[in-house]
Amino acid sequence: MIPGIQEIEQWVRQLLEWLSQNLLSWPVILQLSFLLVLLPLSRYLGKKVRPLASEWKKRSKTPQFLKLILTNLVPIIPWVIFLLMLWITLGGLFQLEAPLKSRFLINTVASLTLAWVVINLTTSLITSRIVAKLVTLFIWSIAALNILGLLNFAEEILDAAALDIGGLRISVLMVVKGVISLAVLLWAAVAFSSLLERRVKAVPELTPSVQVLLGKLLKVTLIGLAIVIGLKTVGIDLSAFALFGGALGVGIGFGLQKVISNLVSGIILLMDKSIKPGDVIAVNDTYGWVKSFGARYASVITRDGIEHLIPNEEFITQRVENWSYSNSWVRVRVPIGVSYNSDPHRAIELCIEAAAENKRIMNDPKANCLLTGFGDNSVNLEVRIWIADPQNGIGNIKSALMLAIWDKFKEAGVEFPFPQRDLHIKGPIEVKTIPEQV
Numbered sequence: 001m002i003p004g005i006q007e008i009e010q011w012v013r014q015l016l017e018w019l020s021q022n023l024l025s026w027p028v029i030l031q032l033s034f035l036l037v038l039l040p041l042s043r044y045l046g047k048k049v050r051p052l053a054s055e056w057k058k059r060s061k062t063p064q065f066l067k068l069i070l071t072n073l074v075p076i077i078p079w080v081i082f083l084l085m086l087w088i089t090l091g092g093l094f095q096l097e098a099p100l101k102s103r104f105l106i107n108t109v110a111s112l113t114l115a116w117v118v119i120n121l122t123t124s125l126i127t128s129r130i131v132a133k134l135v136t137l138f139i140w141s142i143a144a145l146n147i148l149g150l151l152n153f154a155e156e157i158l159d160a161a162a163l164d165i166g167g168l169r170i171s172v173l174m175v176v177k178g179v180i181s182l183a184v185l186l187w188a189a190v191a192f193s194s195l196l197e198r199r200v201k202a203v204p205e206l207t208p209s210v211q212v213l214l215g216k217l218l219k220v221t222l223i224g225l226a227i228v229i230g231l232k233t234v235g236i237d238l239s240a241f242a243l244f245g246g247a248l249g250v251g252i253g254f255g256l257q258k259v260i261s262n263l264v265s266g267i268i269l270l271m272d273k274s275i276k277p278g279d280v281i282a283v284n285d286t287y288g289w290v291k292s293f294g295a296r297y298a299s300v301i302t303r304d305g306i307e308h309l310i311p312n313e314e315f316i317t318q319r320v321e322n323w324s325y326s327n328s329w330v331r332v333r334v335p336i337g338v339s340y341n342s343d344p345h346r347a348i349e350l351c352i353e354a355a356a357e358n359k360r361i362m363n364d365p366k367a368n369c370l371l372t373g374f375g376d377n378s379v380n381l382e383v384r385i386w387i388a389d390p391q392n393g394i395g396n397i398k399s400a401l402m403l404a405i406w407d408k409f410k411e412a413g414v415e416f417p418f419p420q421r422d423l424h425i426k427g428p429i430e431v432k433t434i435p436e437q438v
Contacts, residue, residue: 031105038085053077067423072301079117086110115136117141134340181233193219212277213270258313262296265312269293275315275322280330280390282321288389303393316366323390330360330390334398336369336405337378339415344371344379347414351383354404360397362386378417 053074073080089106120138123132145151155173162171197215200206206214269275270293279290281300297309300316323330338347348369353368367385375379383405387397409416 034089035106035109038082038089039282042082042085043078045081050074050077050082066228072121076117076120079113083110083113083117085115111146115139141281157158176354177233180229181228182227186223189222189226190219193222210270213267216267216270216293216295258311259296262312265316266293266295266298267296269312271316275320276326278391279327280321280323283314283318286310301393328388328390329395330387332385332394332397333386333388334383335372336381336383336402337375338381338409339378339417342379342414344381346412347379347381347409350408350412350414351381351405354408355383355385355401357402357404358385358397360387360389360392361401373402375417377419 009254038245038248041206053070056070066400085111086106090110113388119136121140126132126135142151145154155292158173158176159171162169162174164170193215198216199216201211203211203253275281275290275298277290277292281288281290283300286300286302286308288308291299291301293299293312297311298315300308300310302308335348336351338344348371353367355369356359361367362385365386368381369381369383374384385395385397385401408414
């Protein structure tokens with residue numbers, strides 16, 4: 001049904017009346033004017049502050065997670081300043097006990113600005129797109145409820161939906177607050193522990209094993225505190241979980257026996273310093289240097305660049321060769337054979353000269369060359385050298401030494417042996433000649 005002229009006039013009259021009461025009133029005009037002043041002022045201050053934040057981000061001592069925050073904060077610094085100005089204004093209006101109508105527009109703009117700033121910062125730190133979208137939806141929902149004045153009403157509804165479990169009241173509001181608190185606190189604990197771990201690793205007075213041990217203990221302690229504080233902030237009495245936690249601990253102990261064993265083994269290895277980051281080790285069929293220790297495994301990198309993740313328990317239960325336990329010196333044996341027609345004394349001198357010219361081979365103790373036997377085809381020699389950097393490879397130093405010996409032998413005329421075989425013929429050999437036919 002098409003409305004009549006009188007109905008249209010009545011709608012227009014009601015619209016103008018609403019505009020005059022809500023938008024064209026002096027409190028709204030004053031708030032709008034104030035916002036129009038704050039916006040360019042915040043942009044001007046943002047241009048002054050932005051270079052300082054960029055310079056702070058470029059400093060080498062700035063923690064990595066803080067650099068990441070500054071990277072996403074620098075483009076929105078004017079809006080952050082604008083938000084701070086709005087909060088200061090609202091604080092002043094609250095102190096003056098101004099009516100709601102005198103601060104409604106500023107409060108609405110502040111809520112929207114806060115939601116936009118928080119969404120930009122949090123979503124930039126979240127790698128999962130699904131989680132980022134959920135966080136965005138949650139923050140915009142909070143902002144919308146706050147603007148409409150329904151935030152307290154929504155909290156009451158969520159708090160009313162509750163269950164009583166063994167005298168413990170768990171509501172939907174408590175669960176939501178707990179999840180948010182734990183997420184924020186755990187993120188802060190992990191970030192802060194990573195910062196402290198880097199600080200500990202920068203202390204030269206501490207051994208690598210002590211550095212790793214302190215870093216892991218700090219991380220476990222901070223995460224444990226974050227969980228306890230998160231549960232306390234939502235009003236959960238931890239004593240109510242005593243019996244349940246004991247039974248759960250027993251079940252977890254049986255189910256995660258290997259995980260706990262690896263964790264304890266890692267702590268033992270770090271405490272007794274039998275294996276530490278940087279050591280060159282051989283365990284089972286794996287030879288390489290220890291890159292790092294984790295809560296469950298150790299990272300061992302071979303000379304082929306393959307990274308083996310070996311459970312910590314194997315270092316306790318298996319036989320391990322640590323080539324750099326007391327020191328990093330390693331003796332390398334290089335077998336050499338020379339012909340029986342060559343002078344072995346001269347060959348030994350040339351081998352020692354070749355070893356002395358290599359920079360990786362230690363001068364003290366000096367290289368040595370011994371005659372180890374007379375073989376079927378050659379006089380067997382063995383060059384014994386010491387190196388102090390086994391993590392740089394064993395095969396390559398052998399190859400370099402043998403090439404140097406090859407050059408020395410060629411210059412001095414020392415022959416390398418060839419396989420020799422004696423042919424024994426039993427009985428006479430009959431020889432027949434066939435005359436050529438013409």
